[in-house]
Amino acid sequence: MKTYKRLAHLLAQIKASNRITRRADIAESAIWHIQENILPQGSGFDHGTTLDIENSAVNKFIFHSSYHHMTDGNYTHWTEFIVTVTPSFLTEYTIDFSGDVNDEDDAYFGDVFAAAMDTEDEED
Numbered sequence: 001m002k003t004y005k006r007l008a009h010l011l012a013q014i015k016a017s018n019r020i021t022r023r024a025d026i027a028e029s030a031i032w033h034i035q036e037n038i039l040p041q042g043s044g045f046d047h048g049t050t051l052d053i054e055n056s057a058v059n060k061f062i063f064h065s066s067y068h069h070m071t072d073g074n075y076t077h078w079t080e081f082i083v084t085v086t087p088s089f090l091t092e093y094t095i096d097f098s099g100d101v102n103d104e105d106d107a108y109f110g111d112v113f114a115a116a117m118d119t120e121d122e123e124d
Helices: 003-016 022-037 103-118
Strands: 049-051 061-071 074-088 092-099
Touching: 003 022, 003 061, 003 103, 022 049, 061 103, 074 103, 092 103
Parallel strands: none
Antiparallel strands: 049 061, 061 074, 074 092
16 A cells, blocks of 8 residues: 555544554554655655654645755755645645745655655555
């Protein structure tokens, strides 16, 4: 199952149980696995990417991420941003960025997050 579909199913389990059941604990563990193994981390995304479970829903994912920029082999600055993934009838989903993201970053980050959303995740 693609990552974005898996996340929707996991969030539905968490939201339906108000985060107080064993099923919610299992769903949160699966989300942690996705954050550690599928969502962007490393190669500039040095702090990884986290799903904001409280503010996300089955029809809107909110991720927090940052990117460590390099110029001539030296780290120059960080860009911190929020990624919002929402369903789309035309393209399966849309990815939007808020924060200090320029057009060049937007294109690269979009490709990286699309690859993560389209990754086939094995269900636990």
